[in-house]
Amino acid sequence: MMNLYEIADFLKKNDNYEILTHAYPDGDTLGSGFALCLALQQLGKNARVITTNVPSKFRYLLNGVREQEFTAQTIVSVDVATDSLLGSNMGKYSGKTDICIDHHGSNTFTAKQKFVDKYAAAACEIIYKLLLRMDVKIDGNIAACLYTGISTDTGCFRYSNTTSETMRVAASLMEMGCNNVYINKVMFETKSKQKVQLEHAVYNTMEYCANGRCAIIYTTLEMLGKLDIGDDEMEGLASIPRQIEGVLLGITMREKEGRFFKISVRTNDSINASDFCTHFGGGGHPAAAGCTIKGDLETVKKQLIKAAEEFI
Amino acid sequence: MMNLYEIADFLKKNDNYEILTHAYPDGDTLGSGFALCLALQQLGKNARVITTNVPSKFRYLLNGVREQEFTAQTIVSVDVATDSLLGSNMGKYSGKTDICIDHHGSNTFTAKQKFVDKYAAAACEIIYKLLLRMDVKIDGNIAACLYTGISTDTGCFRYSNTTSETMRVAASLMEMGCNNVYINKVMFETKSKQKVQLEHAVYNTMEYCANGRCAIIYTTLEMLGKLDIGDDEMEGLASIPRQIEGVLLGITMREKEGRFFKISVRTNDSINASDFCTHFGGGGHPAAAGCTIKGDLETVKKQLIKAAEEFI
Numbered sequence: 001m002m003n004l005y006e007i008a009d010f011l012k013k014n015d016n017y018e019i020l021t022h023a024y025p026d027g028d029t030l031g032s033g034f035a036l037c038l039a040l041q042q043l044g045k046n047a048r049v050i051t052t053n054v055p056s057k058f059r060y061l062l063n064g065v066r067e068q069e070f071t072a073q074t075i076v077s078v079d080v081a082t083d084s085l086l087g088s089n090m091g092k093y094s095g096k097t098d099i100c101i102d103h104h105g106s107n108t109f110t111a112k113q114k115f116v117d118k119y120a121a122a123a124c125e126i127i128y129k130l131l132l133r134m135d136v137k138i139d140g141n142i143a144a145c146l147y148t149g150i151s152t153d154t155g156c157f158r159y160s161n162t163t164s165e166t167m168r169v170a171a172s173l174m175e176m177g178c179n180n181v182y183i184n185k186v187m188f189e190t191k192s193k194q195k196v197q198l199e200h201a202v203y204n205t206m207e208y209c210a211n212g213r214c215a216i217i218y219t220t221l222e223m224l225g226k227l228d229i230g231d232d233e234m235e236g237l238a239s240i241p242r243q244i245e246g247v248l249l250g251i252t253m254r255e256k257e258g259r260f261f262k263i264s265v266r267t268n269d270s271i272n273a274s275d276f277c278t279h280f281g282g283g284g285h286p287a288a289a290g291c292t293i294k295g296d297l298e299t300v301k302k303q304l305i306k307a308a309e310e311f312i
Numbered sequence: 313m314m315n316l317y318e319i320a321d322f323l324k325k326n327d328n329y330e331i332l333t334h335a336y337p338d339g340d341t342l343g344s345g346f347a348l349c350l351a352l353q354q355l356g357k358n359a360r361v362i363t364t365n366v367p368s369k370f371r372y373l374l375n376g377v378r379e380q381e382f383t384a385q386t387i388v389s390v391d392v393a394t395d396s397l398l399g400s401n402m403g404k405y406s407g408k409t410d411i412c413i414d415h416h417g418s419n420t421f422t423a424k425q426k427f428v429d430k431y432a433a434a435a436c437e438i439i440y441k442l443l444l445r446m447d448v449k450i451d452g453n454i455a456a457c458l459y460t461g462i463s464t465d466t467g468c469f470r471y472s473n474t475t476s477e478t479m480r481v482a483a484s485l486m487e488m489g490c491n492n493v494y495i496n497k498v499m500f501e502t503k504s505k506q507k508v509q510l511e512h513a514v515y516n517t518m519e520y521c522a523n524g525r526c527a528i529i530y531t532t533l534e535m536l537g538k539l540d541i542g543d544d545e546m547e548g549l550a551s552i553p554r555q556i557e558g559v560l561l562g563i564t565m566r567e568k569e570g571r572f573f574k575i576s577v578r579t580n581d582s583i584n585a586s587d588f589c590t591h592f593g594g595g596g597h598p599a600a601a602g603c604t605i606k607g608d609l610e611t612v613k614k615q616l617i618k619a620a621e622e623f624i
Contacts, residue, residue, distance in 0.1 A: 157469045157482075158496045164483035170469075171479035184470040192557045193524070200515040203508070212505070245504045 002113045004126075007099060008133040010113075011040065016073035017047040020097065022080045023087025025051050027058065027152030027187065032078035032101070032123040034061040035145035039136040046070040052087045057186050061148060064141035074098050079123035079149075081107045101126055121161040124149025128169050140177035147178035148187070156188055194229045201227065202237060207301075210249070214308040215241035216301060218253035218261075238264035238288075249276065249308055253300060260294045263304070276311050314425045316438075319411060320445040322425075323352065328385035329359040332409065334392045335399025337363050339370065339464030339499065344390035344413070344435040346373040347457035351448040358382040364399045369498050373460060376453035386410050391435035391461075393419045413438055433471075433478040436461025440481050452489030459490035464499055506541045513539065514549060519613075522561070526620040527553035528613060530565035530573075550576035550600075561588065561620055565612060572606045575616070588623050 002010070011017075017040050021029040033049040040047035046068045054062070075097045080086060081104035083094050100111035103126060105118030120126045124146045131138055138146070150170055154162045157170070174180050191199075201223050207216045217240060234254065241250030248271045252264040263280065266288050267273040273289035280303075282291020293300045314322070323329075329352050333341040345361040352359035358380045366374070387409045392398060393416035395406050412423035415438060417430030432438045436458045443450055450458070462482055466474045469482070486492050503511075513535050519528045529552060546566065553562030560583045564576040575592065578600050579585040585601035592615075594603020605612045 158493075158500060160493045162486075162492070164486040167479045167483035167486065171476035171483070174474075174476040174479065180474070181470075181472045188470060189551075189555050190557055191555050196515070196518070196556055200512070203512040203515070206508070239501075243501050243503050244508055245502055 002099070002115055004115065004130050004133050007101070007113075007115055008130060010099065011045075011076075011130075012043065012134060014074045014098075015045050016070045017045060018072040018075050018093075019047065019049045020075060020077040020080055020086060020089065020093055021049060021051045022085040023052045023089075025054065025058075026079075028122045028124055028149035029079035030054060030058050030061050031145040031147075031149030031152075032127045034065055035124065035127050035131070035142050035149075036076065036078060038064055038139075038142045038145065039131050039134060041066055041068070042136055043134065050089055050093065052089060057190070058148070060182075060186075061145050063144070064139075076101065077109060077111060078127065079103070080109050083108075083110050085109075101130070119163070121159075121163060121166040122149045122153035124153070125166060125169055128173070138173070138176045140179065143173040143176035143178035144183060147173040147180055148183050151180070151184060152187055156184055192233065194227055195233045197227050198223075198229050198233055199237070199240070202240065206241070207305075208247075209305045210309045210312045212246050213312050214249040214251065214305075215244055215247045216251045216253065216304060216308075217241055218255070218297065218301070220255045220297065221257065238266055242266040242268060249273075249312060251304055251308065253297075253304070255297065259296065260292055261297075261300045263291050263293055263300075265289050265291075271312065276307070279307055279311075314411070314427055316427065316442050316445050319413070319425075319427055319442060322411065323357075323388075323442075323446060324355065326386045326410075327357050328382045329357060330384040330387050330405075331359065331361045332387060332389040332392055332398060332401065332405055333361060333363045334397040335364045335401075337366065337370075340434045340436055340461035341391035342366060342370050342373050343457040343459075343461030343464075344439045346377055347436065347439050347443070347454050347461075348388065348390060350376055350451075350454045350457065351443050351446060353378055353380070354448055355446065362401055362405065364401060369502070370460070372494075372498075373457050375456070376451075388413065389421060389423060390439065391415070392421050395420075395422055397421075413442070431475070433473040433475060434461045434465035436465070437478060437481055440485070450485070450488045452491065455485040455488035455490035456495060459485040459492055460495050460499070463492070463496060468496055468500055504545065506539055507545045509539050510535075510541055510545055511549075511552070514552065518553070519617075520559075521617045522621045522624045524558050525624050526561040526563065526617075527556055527559045528563045528565065528616060528620075529553055530567070530609065530613070532567045532609060533569065550578055554578040554580060561585075561624060563616055563620065565609075565616070567609065571608065572604055573609075573612045575603050575605055575612075577601050577603075583624065588619070591619055591623075 019033045021033045037047045037049050077097045077100045097111035100109045100114045102116045103120040103123050107116045128146050202217050205218050238252040248268045250266045254262045265273040274284045277289040277291040280291035331345045333345045349359045349361050389409045389412045409423035412421045412426045414428045415432040415435050419428045440458050514529050517530050550564040560580050562578040566574045577585040586596045589601040589603040592603035
């Protein structure tokens with residue numbers, strides 16, 4: 001593994017960069033990508049970000065980025081934990097990365113060199129430290145990219161990955177002009193009309209079991225069809241049942257094409273979400289896990305309720 | 313106005329403290345009160361916090377606080393902007409405060425000495441700096457009190473009052489053992505079953521006007537009666553309509569006893585909430601204001617829709 005000074009040296013010596021981000025891009029991979037792109041362009045390099053797409057709410061991350069014509073020579077990946085996470089860019093780029101920069105402890109991405117710091121709350125926290133070592137001037141545009149990744153990956157400084165260092169990096173980015181109020185408003189205080197309708201429809205499906213210690217919600221293909229809603233509006237749904245006072249096990253069922261359900265499980269206290277999902281051939285983390293169950297709505301729900309009542 | 317060193321000296325020289333907090337207590341007034349109480353007790357003083365009540369989710373703020381028998385000699389107020397905000401304690405304590413510590417620029421509280429810093433995101437940010445100057449050791453219990461006030465008054469570091477200094481104070485409190493993950497979970501990720509039902513009922517009332525640029529929701533006495541819900545469950549409702557993409561003017565109507573409605577207005581961009589409420593004899597801040605309108609649901613709603621369509 002290279003250290004940050006070695007990566008800074010490498011990036012200053014080479015040129016013509018393509019920066020890879022992960023599919024279904026979030027604030028951290030895009031913020032890391034565009035911050036690094038802006039930094040390299042500031043140093044007089046050619047650079048572009050490779051993405052599957054940039055959701056509209058993230059368009060401001062492109063402020064100041066210049067489109068440049070060049071043949072790529074150096075490939076850097078940011079926040080990409082596995083090769084398959086390149087999505088539709090996998091065919092073209094798999095195995096070609098020179099330097100992988102990431103904060104997922106589980107990183108298995110194929111690259112010549114790596115820097116993985118699982119203590120960092122976000123890849124953007126690493127990029128911030130890298131840019132300082134590259135003697136880049138972090139202006140308002142770069143600061144906005146980095147703040148976006150840190151804020152979104154920590155749920156606005158709420159999640160347990162937030163460290164005192166995270167807070168201090170964010171403080172510095174605010175002083176560098178990141179427009180934090182705008183960013184947090186867009187990321188955390190704005191919902192589309194469809195999202196509001198979807199949440200409302202989902203609340204209608206809420207069912208408690210295990211004496212109120214388990215709550216289950218679901219979406220069906222019919223519901224999504226009626227609301228004309230895309231997959232990117234589904235984020236955040238899984239956290240709804242666990243937020244309810246007294247609920248230890250929150251289950252979200254999402255019907256998929258082919259008569260099966262994707263199940264997301266979120267837990268509180270000592271209830272292990274991963275253990276629960278193991279019953280159904282799934283797994284994950286202690287507080288957030290998932291699995292897949294075949295069958296129709298009522299059958300799958302009955303199975304989950306039975307399992308929940310035995311488990312708690 | 314005294315400076316923080318003078319207040320620190322005063323507090324170290326005197327004894328037998330009562331610390332006043334404001335009615336309908338929030339995380340900042342309680343966090344400030346119990347942090348200062350713990351600090352004074354650590355210095356060998358007698359101290360107690362005077363509150364109208366402590367909502368159950370804030371009970372952890374009392375960790376480490378000892379109940380002491382003494383006759384009060386010195387009165388300090390924290391986060392109390394006006395005399396009337398003492399609520400049911402006004403009769404006993406009004407006009408008796410030695411030192412008022414606050415962060416509301418509009419402070420008119422009656423006290424012999426004051427320290428008001430409107431640049432501070434929370435009164436707890438001021439108390440943090442005061443305790444350092446009193447040479448108090450900020451342990452985990454004190455840090456939890458101070459972090460609670462800062463986190464709740466900034467909407468978890470989201471609102472425009474959050475400064476880089478706020479972030480750095482929070483970073484230090486995390487290092488002092490404030491248990492930030494637990495605090496943010498309780499404050500921002502936990503809803504009672506009644507609150508979930510209320511939100512759901514309120515979504516059912518949502519109506520758009522002015523081409524989707526205004527959204528109106530309401531609660532009626534009948535709805536609250538059915539759900540058996542208290543006034544403290546109403547917080548946060550007013551922010552629901554403004555969160556919707558494209559909505560510039562979010563209006564929340566709450567029916568009160570006596571055939572009238574309390575109206576809360578929240579706005580985005582250049583729409584002035586206070587100007588809107590002036591039409592109805594109310595007022596407030598540019599992005600958050602309120603007023604009172606007499607009449608039944610349909611009449612009041614029609615008036616608001618008409619005013620909104622003219623205003624936008």
